[in-house]
Amino acid sequence: MSKGLVRSGPDLFSFKIELDLAEKPLMTQNKFKKNILCIGAGYVGGPTMTIIANKCPDYKVTVVDISEERIAAWNSDQLPIFEPGLKERVLKVRGKNLFFSTDIDEAIDQADIIFVSVNTPTKNFGEGAGKAVDLQYIEQTARRIKENSRSNKIVVEKSTLPVRAAETLETILHSGANGVHFEILSNPEFMAEGSGVRDMEFPDRVLIGSKDTPSGLAARKELVDVYLNWVPEENLITTNLWSSELSKLVSNAFLAQRISSINSIAAICEVTEADVTEVSKAVGRDSRIGAKFLNAGPGFGGSCFRKDILNLVYLCEYYQLNEIASFWEQVVTLNDYQMERYVKRILQVMFNTLVGKKLAVFGFAFKPDTGDTRDAPAIYICKRLLEEKACLRITDPHALKNAQKDLEGIDSEVEYIEDPYKAAEGVHGIALITEWAEYSKLDYQKIFDKMEKPAFVFDGRNHLDHKALFEIGFNVYSVGKAPLTHF
Ligand code: UDX
Ligand code: ADP
Numbered sequence: 001m002s003k004g005l006v007r008s009g010p011d012l013f014s015f016k017i018e019l020d021l022a023e024k025p026l027m028t029q030n031k032f033k034k035n036i037l038c039i040g041a042g043y044v045g046g047p048t049m050t051i052i053a054n055k056c057p058d059y060k061v062t063v064v065d066i067s068e069e070r071i072a073a074w075n076s077d078q079l080p081i082f083e084p085g086l087k088e089r090v091l092k093v094r095g096k097n098l099f100f101s102t103d104i105d106e107a108i109d110q111a112d113i114i115f116v117s118v119n120t121p122t123k124n125f126g127e128g129a130g131k132a133v134d135l136q137y138i139e140q141t142a143r144r145i146k147e148n149s150r151s152n153k154i155v156v157e158k159s160t161l162p163v164r165a166a167e168t169l170e171t172i173l174h175s176g177a178n179g180v181h182f183e184i185l186s187n188p189e190f191m192a193e194g195s196g197v198r199d200m201e202f203p204d205r206v207l208i209g210s211k212d213t214p215s216g217l218a219a220r221k222e223l224v225d226v227y228l229n230w231v232p233e234e235n236l237i238t239t240n241l242w243s244s245e246l247s248k249l250v251s252n253a254f255l256a257q258r259i260s261s262i263n264s265i266a267a268i269c270e271v272t273e274a275d276v277t278e279v280s281k282a283v284g285r286d287s288r289i290g291a292k293f294l295n296a297g298p299g300f301g302g303s304c305f306r307k308d309i310l311n312l313v314y315l316c317e318y319y320q321l322n323e324i325a326s327f328w329e330q331v332v333t334l335n336d337y338q339m340e341r342y343v344k345r346i347l348q349v350m351f352n353t354l355v356g357k358k359l360a361v362f363g364f365a366f367k368p369d370t371g372d373t374r375d376a377p378a379i380y381i382c383k384r385l386l387e388e389k390a391c392l393r394i395t396d397p398h399a400l401k402n403a404q405k406d407l408e409g410i411d412s413e414v415e416y417i418e419d420p421y422k423a424a425e426g427v428h429g430i431a432l433i434t435e436w437a438e439y440s441k442l443d444y445q446k447i448f449d450k451m452e453k454p455a456f457v458f459d460g461r462n463h464l465d466h467k468a469l470f471e472i473g474f475n476v477y478s479v480g481k482a483p484l485t486h487f
Pocket of ligand 1: 189190192194252255259292293295296297299300301302305366367
């Protein structure tokens with residue numbers, strides 16, 4: 001059973017913290033109103049704290065991590081992650097009210113509000129393997145906070161956690177008596193990579209879950225005050241802790257479910273004369289359904305969707321809601337099917353053998369405008385193409401380093417090439433997996449001229465001008481549309 005599902009006793013500390021927060025000045029450095037700390041300087045922690053530091057000059061914001069390499073990168077000109085608009089914002093406040101450090105213990109001691117933003121991958125061992133969240137990093141963090149705290153703290157769950165994980169955090173933090181009170185809040189992150197800066201500067205909503213006790217409400221107000229520096233009050237949603245934790249999983253499950261739904265329709269379109277782009281446009285114009293997240297593709301990726309759905313499935317199974325568990329699990333099953341379908345189509349179209357054939361892979365990141373490749377469909381697709389003994393030339397504007405790590409040990413037939421023109425030279429086909437804007441602006445006549453014939457394009461994102469490609473001479477296979485072929 002996941003530790004996040006353990007129930008704990010009533011809140012005995014609620015009245016005390018309210019008094020503490022009101023009467024005892026929290027530990028701050030003179031110059032700043034409050035000290036905010038974020039533990040975990042990853043894709044969530046780094047950008048989130050950068051925005052808070054930009055918007056709240058009165059708060060000192062420190063981001064710590066166990067990885068010296070990551071912190072060194074945040075302190076350098078080469079930030080560890082690529083996110084449009086992020087670097088300018090880091091440079092604006094770094095060294096003023098935004099600090100990156102490996103001195104975790106000191107930073108905990110100084111902090112008033114601690115965001116926990118460490119990684120929460122899916123467990124790959126033991127009980128719940130493949131579904132439950134691996135809480136080891138959260139637990140290590142909780143213990144470290146407890147050991148280094150000499151004043152009351154608000155601890156904010158920022159990482160996606162199983163429902164009721166706040167109780168686990170609270171139990172660890174309050175175990176053993178050192179007189180310090182911790183109030184736990186849930187404040188899930190809804191930013192999407194690639195548009196993270198905009199998502200955080202103009203959020204649809206900010207969700208804050210707290211206990212409905214005097215101390216819970218006091219802590220909630222502290223966090224609301226941070227966000228009120230730039231978020232309109234009507235966009236702040238407050239709920240109880242469990243609703244907040246569950247809402248994060250449900251938001252991602254609903255988004256992923258839309259993608260699996262449209263991908264399932266793409267399969268029907270490919271065997272009929274329907275066009276998935278037209279279908280999704282027609283369906284999405286119903287205001288009750290809406291147009292977003294209805295783009296068919298090679299399958300969804302990223303660090304959240306699969307993990308969060310499997311986490312939801314695990315929760316349902318734990319409560320013996322088996323029908324509900326299998327409903328949500330099907331979203332992931334369909335995603336796996338979609339990636340495999342993309343590979344099978346390439347194989348079938350290229351005369352049922354890829355042995356020794358060269359394929360240019362356009363895009364490896366799980367989506368454009370990020371270098372992140374976590375759970376990217378490209379990983380699965382490339383592995384399968386390599387199993388079929390294809391030779392791959394992978395190109396991507398920001399993800400080649402990660403691609404190299406992802407395919408380490410199986411990449412003797414892989415070349416990583418920055419220039420897409422060079423990547424496509426002499427290949428039999430192009431597999432477009434990530435819809436980077438630049439790929440739609442390439443000179444495909446020039447590319448065609450240097451490819452083996454017949455030349456194929458497998459547009460996994462319906463990103464290119466298929467008619468123009470066909471007229472150049474390509475055989476074009478896209479997702480959820482009839483192919484355009486010369487034979
Ligand atoms: C997601 C959620 O959107 C965000 O709110 C949450 O905080 C974290 O998880 P992210 O994983 O960064 O964000 O990217 P997102 O834009 O949701 O895309 C996820 C995957 O779905 C990508 O692989 C993308 O290519 C794919 N996708 C998205 C589709 O295949 N079709 C679509 O219509 C939309
Ligand atoms: P996310 O996408 O959720 O931000 P990342 O993997 O990008 O996930 O970032 C999580 C960060 O948390 C990593 O940089 C990792 O080194 C850091 N981390 C993990 N455990 C701890 C810990 N106990 N203390 C401090 N940092 C930690």
